[in-house]
Amino acid sequence: MAQKSAPDSTRRSEKSRRAIYAAALALVAEVGYPRTTVEGIAARAGVGKQTIYRWWPSKADVLLEAFLDLSGQAAEAAAAAGEEYAIPDTGDLAADLKDVLRATVDELLDEQFQAPYRALAAEGVVNEKISSEFVSRLLEPQLQLYVRRLEAAQEAGEVRPGIDPRIALELFVAPLAQRWLQRSGPLSHAYTDTLVDYALNGLAPR
C-alpha cells in the first residue's frame, strides 16, 4: 500500500486512538472491568478524559472498538500474507471443524485475551446497545465463516441438503461459548472434537 502523507493532527489522533485501545485492554486485564474507568484509561494512554468522551460514549464502547481493531489487524495480516480469511477446506469437514475449534479453545484459555473479551461479553448480556454492536460487528462475521464452510460441505455432499447452516453451526459453536461464558464445564480439544462428532453424526443410532 502506498504511504499517504497524513496531516500531523491525523497522525496524532491515530496514535492516541491506538494508545487508548491498548490502555483499555491492559487495564481490564489487570484490574477487571468493574474497576476500569474512562479516567483510568485516559491516564494510562496519556490523553485527556475529554479526548475519549469525544470519540466514545462509554468504556464499553472503547473496549468494543479495541476488539474490532484487533480483529481488523488479524484480517489485514492474513491478507498481507496472501492467506484467505476463512475456515480451511481440506475436503474433510470434521477435520477442518476440529482444527478451528481447537484453535478457538486455545484462544479462549489465553489469559491475556480472556479478561477483556469476557468483560465485553458480560456487558453485552445486560446492555442491549453493546450487545447488538458486539454481535453484528464481531460475533456474526466470525459465525459467517462457519456458514461458508458448511455451505461448501453441503455442495460436496458432506452435509444434508435441507440443513440451515446458520443454525447448524450453533451445535458445536454454542456449547463452547456457553462453557466459556458461564464456566459450566471444562474446555479441551477432546471436548470440541466430541462436539463435532456428535453434531455431524447425530445422537440417534444410524
Add this chain to the structure above:
Amino acid sequence: MAQKSAPDSTRRSEKSRRAIYAAALALVAEVGYPRTTVEGIAARAGVGKQTIYRWWPSKADVLLEAFLDLSGQAAEAAAAAGEEYAIPDTGDLAADLKDVLRATVDELLDEQFQAPYRALAAEGVVNEKISSEFVSRLLEPQLQLYVRRLEAAQEAGEVRPGIDPRIALELFVAPLAQRWLQRSGPLSHAYTDTLVDYALNGLAPR
C-alpha cells in the same frame, strides 16, 4: 408436613428474607442490575441495610438466593401436586425434548423473569464466585434433568450407546442459551424444534 411452632424471631427472619428476595427481583426488573443497590433493596423490603449484609455479602448473592428460592418453590409445588420434577418420558425423545425446550423459550421471553435472570448470568460472566454458585446450584441441576432423560433414551435404544449425555444435551441447550445471553439470534419454537432434529439426526447424510 406438621406445622412447627417457630419462635417469633425465626418467623420475623423468614418474613424479612422473603421480602428481601421479592424486592431484589422487582428492583432489577424495574431499574436494571447496575442501578440496583443493597440500600435500594433494603428500603423496598422495609429492612435495615445491615440486615441484608448480615446474611449476604453482595447484591449478586441476594439475587442468586432469590432465584434458588424460586426454583425450590417450583420443585416443592411439583412435589405437592404429585408430579415428578423431571423431563417427561413419553417414549418419544424428540417430542419430549421439543416440549421442554418450547416451554423454556416461553420462560426466557417472559419479561418478568428475564431481567433478573439475565443480570445474574451477566454477573457470573465476570464474577467467578457467583458463576460457580450459579452453575452448581441453579444451572447444573437443571442440566441433570436432561442427562437423566437422555440416559433413559439410551436404554430405550433412541440414543447411541457411546454418547456422553452430559455433552450431548449441550447440542440443543447451549444454542438456546447463547441466543438468549448474547442476543445473537431470535428465539422461537421452530428454532428449538430444529435444534432437536439436527442434534438427534446429525448434519451429515444418513
